[in-house]
Amino acid sequence: QKEVEQNSGPLSVPEGAIASLNCTYSDRGSQSFFWYRQYSGKSPELIMFIYSNGDKEDGRFTAQLNKASQYVSLLIRDSQPSDSATYLCAVYTGRRALTFGSGTRLQVQP
């Protein structure tokens, strides 16, 4: 079992819809969780991080964390074509480095 799992997609949503991206992790001791966005040919850039159970909102983005079920999700409201990218979930397990999932490719259709 991979430490951090994401559906590779592509996840296709129409412009203006809510995109829901999910991530599960295997280490119950994981402490914090990050969502990165990566455009094709570019390096990952941080969208947001979360470390407490519940929701955290930042503009059109909401991260949700459920430690009991070991999943974290990212919701993108009012999706725009410019949101089309690969979204990487990353988990900090206390070993200094982040463990990344393989990413979910999102396509927002105009």
Place this chain on the structure above:
Amino acid sequence: DVKVTQSSRYLVKRTGEKVFLECVQDMDHENMFWYRQDPGLGLRLIYFSYDVKMKEKGDIPEGYSVSREKKERFSLILESASTNQTSMYLCASSRIGPQETQYFGPGTRLLVL
């Protein structure tokens, strides 16, 4: 503004060559990381360093070595390049701590022929 730079955006090398990839950060970060990224496999950690001259192996260290002689600079060395090391190489840096963001450089796309 946060900045991580990598010495080359694209490199083409021959099998058996020694390859140096260099990364520099200007944020006084303690941690520095080298990842490789391949389609379908995501980001995989090669090595990281939490202080000058300190290093730890990541998930796929075989065929690689690293050097950190100064806090701002972290080098990845391919002692004898092989075709299966063709990949995108990403450097990152961060402060120490579970809530510290990793900032990535632009990446080096390496082709080994």
